[in-house]
Amino acid sequence: MTALDSALHATGRTATGEADPDRRAEIYRNAARIFHRKGYHATSINDIAAAVGLTKAGLYYYIKGKQDLLFAIMSFAMDQLDAQVIEPARREQEPQARLEAIVSRHARLITQDSSALTILVNELEGLLPDDRADIIGRQRDYVEFIADTLAALRDEGKVLGLDPTIGAFSLVGMILWISRWYRADGRLDADEVVAEVTRMAVAAVLNRNAEQAEDPDE
Amino acid sequence: MTALDSALHATGRTATGEADPDRRAEIYRNAARIFHRKGYHATSINDIAAAVGLTKAGLYYYIKGKQDLLFAIMSFAMDQLDAQVIEPARREQEPQARLEAIVSRHARLITQDSSALTILVNELEGLLPDDRADIIGRQRDYVEFIADTLAALRDEGKVLGLDPTIGAFSLVGMILWISRWYRADGRLDADEVVAEVTRMAVAAVLNRNAEQAEDPDE
DNA sequence: GCCAACCTACCGGGCGGTCGGTAGACTGGG
DNA sequence: CCCAGTCTACCGACCGCCCGGTAGGTTGGC
Secondary structure, three states, rough: OOOOHHHHOOOOHHHHOOOOOOHHHHHHHHHHHHHHHHHOOOOOOHHHHHHOOOHHHOOOOOOOOOOHHHHHHHHHHHHHOOOOOHHHHOOOOHHHHHHHHHHHHHHHHHHHHOOOHHHHHHHHHOOHHHHHHHHHHHHHHHHHHHHHHHHHHOOOOOOOOHHHHHHHHHHHHHOHHHHHHHHOOOOOOHHOOOHHHHHHHHHHHHHHHHHHHHOOOO | OOOHHHHHHHHHHOOOOOOOHHHHHHHHHEEEHHHHHOOOOEEEEEEEEHHHOOOOHHHOOOOOOOHHHHHHHHHHHHHHHHHHHHHHHHHHOOOOHHHHHHHHHHHHHHHHHHHHHHHHOOOHHHHOOOHHHHHHHHHHHHHHHHEEEEEEEHHHOOOOOOOHHHHHHHHHHHHHHHHHHOOOOOOOOHHHHHHHHHHHHHHHHHHHOHHHOOOOOO
């Protein structure tokens, strides 16, 4: 997660703004890991401070507060999603290729490091209202991007009788859930998981047999 | 959620055991709602007490502690899953019918009342180790039940080149995610959501075209 | 000598949980 | 018909603890 350094500059509003960015990146990385493991509310500032070898007061040299720390991590995760998933997928012209890009890239990201991305969806209620509105808005945009892609597939005749909203949410659920069961040191390797999930996602929305095509309603 | 009453008798180990079961059911119902909305750690005993018109001390007449309350709710949710999803599905002999029963029944349950079922997956770290082991074990059994169903489909030749474990987890993710976006008062109605999700789930795992059947590896 | 990078010591407050008490309904003996 | 005794269902006050956050240093490299 070396990209965290640059991300911190981008979300500078949450940090003191003068401290060593490498050290701050290390702190944010550890915070994300602990928030992910124990949950935001169950994690104390002391837990994070201890993990980076500081006292609580020492940690406050680098952060403005617990909620700002959470928002910075979630903003970073959202930036990551934008840069690694949404932007590359947007460059795909074919709707089906675009869908495959979304799913495989998002799944890949989660197998690489799920901390920040998982916090992004699980700890929304820990944010201040304004920050929460910001994050939720960006998440909504993402789901709409997927729904639009499904709608484009429908216009091509490749999808019949599927509500794009339900489809988009279902795919997102499938992808996000990966962080709950995938372990880098487990039986399954990341390439296999990404490929399999992508195949399932595409199969879930594409109609390939007459049976579904003939009976779009019900 | 009237079935809560009987569930409470079943999980009597967590309550004082003498108090009015109706009142206790009301308390558990409210607790589940608030845990669901704010999260376990962000919810104080006072929040729950106030919601049922008691003081904190008064509430302790009915419950043994915060963690026991959580475990009771999760046990109830797991009982619900057993009775409404797993048992009925087990009675389906055909693997495909069984899969459809699992998905549609589980999805239906979530559209009806997601509180307890959502707590079941999101608040595991709030439990004592022994209780957590209990719940995780039951959840693992459920995923294995789905994986076995997928394996049976594979043995029938209806599924090719799909890892049953990945498939089972992905379907579970799709289903559980419903509680995050479905609103009973929203644009989509429950029947539509259940039907659509079930169709997607089946499509995701069944191979219906030659393309997939010819190339199981990769 | 200065400033970045920390620390010790502390604050107010809310937490989960407990304790002693009590209003009021109910019960049974005279 | 009464009243002592008992039990259910609660409450006010309190406990120790830990939380997020801060004030005011101290230290070591430039």
